[in-house]
Amino acid sequence: MAIDMSTFGGSRWVTTHPNNLHTHGSLEPVMSILDVRGFPLHDMFLIGINDSCGTIVLPSESRAENAAAALEPAYETRVYIMGRRQGEDVWATDYTRRASDGTTLSAFITDLTLEDGRQVIKDGRWVR
Template sequence: MPFDMSKFGDSEWVRTEPNGVCTHGSTEPVLSVLDVRGFELHDLFLIAFNDSCGTIVLPTESRAENAAAALEPAFATRVYLFGNRDGEDVWATEYTRRDIDGSEPNRFITNVTLKDGNVVLRDGRWVR
């Protein structure tokens, strides 16, 4: 039996919907994309770090694969075994929004300059 995703809704920081969707963070953009692309919004835990990246935790590998397919090509995705909780496997789809040119800029740190003055990251893109 797949893991019951409502168990993730125990935190005061997590919002739980009646359909078993638990969310934490900035989730509307990704939920909208999933909904428009025909992914059934039930039994999932969406952890959004910002509007551009996050992780969707799902009870089965097939649902994780379907979420990844719904997000492509606008988002780069990776499906993996998130872990085991209460004896059941839990799967995840990690996503990062792509730019129009298909690149995947770093969504967390946008600029890095070393002490010697070399710029290695500018506007979320690695400088070569």
């Protein structure tokens, strides 16, 4: 039996929608992409860190894998067991938006230069 996702609702910062969908933070365009790609928007907790990245908490591995597949290739994704709640595994799909050339942009740091003068992030992209 999978965890009941309604346990993630109830906080003043979490919005509860029909179909046991719970959201927090910045949600566009990820919800639109999931909807357009036919991923059912129910039984999940969507945490939008900002417009470019976030986490989708889901009750099963198959739903987490399906969410990742729906977001690819527009987002880089990672599926993992987030932990246990109420004795059940809780799965998550992390997502980070990709640029049109396929590179993954840094969602938080746009430019980073090390003490030795080597620039490792420029315009949100890792410099190799």
